Amino acid sequence: MKSMEIRLRKRPVGMPEVDDFEIVEVETPEPNASGEVLIRNVSLTVDPYMRGRMIDRQSYVPGFQLNETLTGGAIGKVVASSHSEFQVGDYVESHLGWREAFVSTGRGLRKLGSLNAPPSAYLGVLGMPGMTAYVGLLEVGKLREGEFVFVSGAAGAVGSAVGQIAKIKNCTAVGSAGSSEKVRHLTEDLGFDHAFDYHDGHLERQILAGAPQGIDVYFDNVGGDHLQAALNCMRPNGRLPLCGAISQYNATAPVPGPNNLAIAIGSQLTLQGFIVSNYNHLRDDFMRDMTDWVVSGRLKYRETVFNGIENMPKAFIGLFTGENTGKMIVNLTD
Amino acid sequence: MKSMEIRLRKRPVGMPEVDDFEIVEVETPEPNASGEVLIRNVSLTVDPYMRGRMIDRQSYVPGFQLNETLTGGAIGKVVASSHSEFQVGDYVESHLGWREAFVSTGRGLRKLGSLNAPPSAYLGVLGMPGMTAYVGLLEVGKLREGEFVFVSGAAGAVGSAVGQIAKIKNCTAVGSAGSSEKVRHLTEDLGFDHAFDYHDGHLERQILAGAPQGIDVYFDNVGGDHLQAALNCMRPNGRLPLCGAISQYNATAPVPGPNNLAIAIGSQLTLQGFIVSNYNHLRDDFMRDMTDWVVSGRLKYRETVFNGIENMPKAFIGLFTGENTGKMIVNLTD
Numbered sequence: 001m002k003s004m005e006i007r008l009r010k011r012p013v014g015m016p017e018v019d020d021f022e023i024v025e026v027e028t029p030e031p032n033a034s035g036e037v038l039i040r041n042v043s044l045t046v047d048p049y050m051r052g053r054m055i056d057r058q059s060y061v062p063g064f065q066l067n068e069t070l071t072g073g074a075i076g077k078v079v080a081s082s083h084s085e086f087q088v089g090d091y092v093e094s095h096l097g098w099r100e101a102f103v104s105t106g107r108g109l110r111k112l113g114s115l116n117a118p119p120s121a122y123l124g125v126l127g128m129p130g131m132t133a134y135v136g137l138l139e140v141g142k143l144r145e146g147e148f149v150f151v152s153g154a155a156g157a158v159g160s161a162v163g164q165i166a167k168i169k170n171c172t173a174v175g176s177a178g179s180s181e182k183v184r185h186l187t188e189d190l191g192f193d194h195a196f197d198y199h200d201g202h203l204e205r206q207i208l209a210g211a212p213q214g215i216d217v218y219f220d221n222v223g224g225d226h227l228q229a230a231l232n233c234m235r236p237n238g239r240l241p242l243c244g245a246i247s248q249y250n251a252t253a254p255v256p257g258p259n260n261l262a263i264a265i266g267s268q269l270t271l272q273g274f275i276v277s278n279y280n281h282l283r284d285d286f287m288r289d290m291t292d293w294v295v296s297g298r299l300k301y302r303e304t305v306f307n308g309i310e311n312m313p314k315a316f317i318g319l320f321t322g323e324n325t326g327k328m329i330v331n332l333t334d
Numbered sequence: 335m336k337s338m339e340i341r342l343r344k345r346p347v348g349m350p351e352v353d354d355f356e357i358v359e360v361e362t363p364e365p366n367a368s369g370e371v372l373i374r375n376v377s378l379t380v381d382p383y384m385r386g387r388m389i390d391r392q393s394y395v396p397g398f399q400l401n402e403t404l405t406g407g408a409i410g411k412v413v414a415s416s417h418s419e420f421q422v423g424d425y426v427e428s429h430l431g432w433r434e435a436f437v438s439t440g441r442g443l444r445k446l447g448s449l450n451a452p453p454s455a456y457l458g459v460l461g462m463p464g465m466t467a468y469v470g471l472l473e474v475g476k477l478r479e480g481e482f483v484f485v486s487g488a489a490g491a492v493g494s495a496v497g498q499i500a501k502i503k504n505c506t507a508v509g510s511a512g513s514s515e516k517v518r519h520l521t522e523d524l525g526f527d528h529a530f531d532y533h534d535g536h537l538e539r540q541i542l543a544g545a546p547q548g549i550d551v552y553f554d555n556v557g558g559d560h561l562q563a564a565l566n567c568m569r570p571n572g573r574l575p576l577c578g579a580i581s582q583y584n585a586t587a588p589v590p591g592p593n594n595l596a597i598a599i600g601s602q603l604t605l606q607g608f609i610v611s612n613y614n615h616l617r618d619d620f621m622r623d624m625t626d627w628v629v630s631g632r633l634k635y636r637e638t639v640f641n642g643i644e645n646m647p648k649a650f651i652g653l654f655t656g657e658n659t660g661k662m663i664v665n666l667t668d
Contacts, residue, residue: 052600223595223596227595228591242595242596242598242599243599244599245595245596245599248596254593254594255593256590256591256593257562257590257591257592257593257594257595258591258595259588259589259590259591260588260591261557261561261576261579261591261592261595261605262557262576262579262582263607264576264605264606264607265576265577265578265579265607265608265609266386266607266609267607268606268607268608268609268612269606269607270604270605270606270607271595271598271604271605271606272598272602272603272604272605272606273597273598273599273600273601273602273603273604274599274602275599275600275602278602
């Protein structure tokens, strides 16, 4: 079986370009008869964190190597199996994205069971981004009923879940996004109390327009000027789950940090970085709550969909140019 | 009874000057016979946080008013009393420093009982700075046996206690200070594993010289370049109790923050500002442990002593020019 795969041809400098990637055709071997599984991916995704892995440096996940096939979240379907746990037709989640098909011993595969939503939802609201929102807001951010939440990158896969979970918990949700259409989506479709386009500036004034007495939790997907503005709006004992710093991922030189971090002392703020994979003990809670919210329609999600493996690089670059509302998905045809 | 008191004549701009203060003589009234106490202060102190209170802005403690007598930590002795709880000769702690004497209804006075150390120690190692070190390192910083600690401003009242508590807890202690004499004091007298003069630069290299595999807790008294360097040296799951930012207290314009805060995400760091007064529930634990450590000689302290109320402004300014090793004390004569 032939499979098309995407490799990193050279390490991006600043904003990634299509030319940094290459597409290659490989022959996927037949799965052996002693327990291997052949998977055909049906839905792939790209995430901002992948940009960090394209840099040649030490990090909490090893970097991508040049001329090796990239990896990332994927939902696939079993097309052949001699593994007792996996039957033909099963949907599985894996980290072997950026490719059309692969053979596995079963390690690193997670069986999804019966689906409550389309496969791609398990890459977004019911997958890693959804769990990032859930864990970051409720566990790291220790959200309590009636509090005021500000989330940056609010139209993204994580941010849109953060704001809606806040609403489900009877909190006020304020969000920033990068276009007037996204702002409209947040307030009209997703129930945010206030949203604004960060290109218009006046971040502090905008945050306070939605939460005049300040915010208790700032869920940071962006870093930079958003973090600085949020610090100026924090109420005493506020929490700042640090989830991402997309404003800085493509920077080629260090970006000055917030000039007002000393506010954290007097206001007793907690800034806490987190990685969702360290919260697997909350996975069952997450799947139960989030499935309930999604199926009941209380929590909505959107996807920005590309089709065909060849569009993976374009989808990835689109993360940094604001092309996505919700999760960026690349669907593969059978 | 006459009392000399120090008032703020004008708000300092940048580094405070002697001329920002004035000394005035007031007549302290007789205490009434229905419960008032007359206190003569014996030991006063100055703290970096007072600089923030001299700015006209909203903060967690109200600002100092012009032409009112300043306040701050003080140990005094009861010289007259009709209050049932306070007898002549009792030592009391109060927040009515910057003056020689005062009359009180007893509110805000804390009786010290029998002293285990000279009165001034209750302004330092057995007082607010000692408790700041204790709470910040053990409660906020969640220090565990065998970990690696870096503290900035290590020769100050808080920092020197932080390093020694770390040693008592079988941890490695690295400290920065502002002179070679202070560095010698830290390693030779106080048992720090490594110390360095931050004027020599290369902060990261110096931190790693004492903790080659990185640090678990950075106790921040300084902010600025120290915080940025420490972030680069943090081990995964590290904690950064934010206690002070003395490098910025006299800044007249915003100072850029650490350009590497995004490290907190991947390494799952927690930066937590705290105010010691919110940890009064740990006061008994602190007094028990710290008295034990001080009396047994396991924890040493130094003071930089001025004499006479007229030297309060000079002592205060000295905090920012690095004149103190340990607690800055102004003793008053009977």
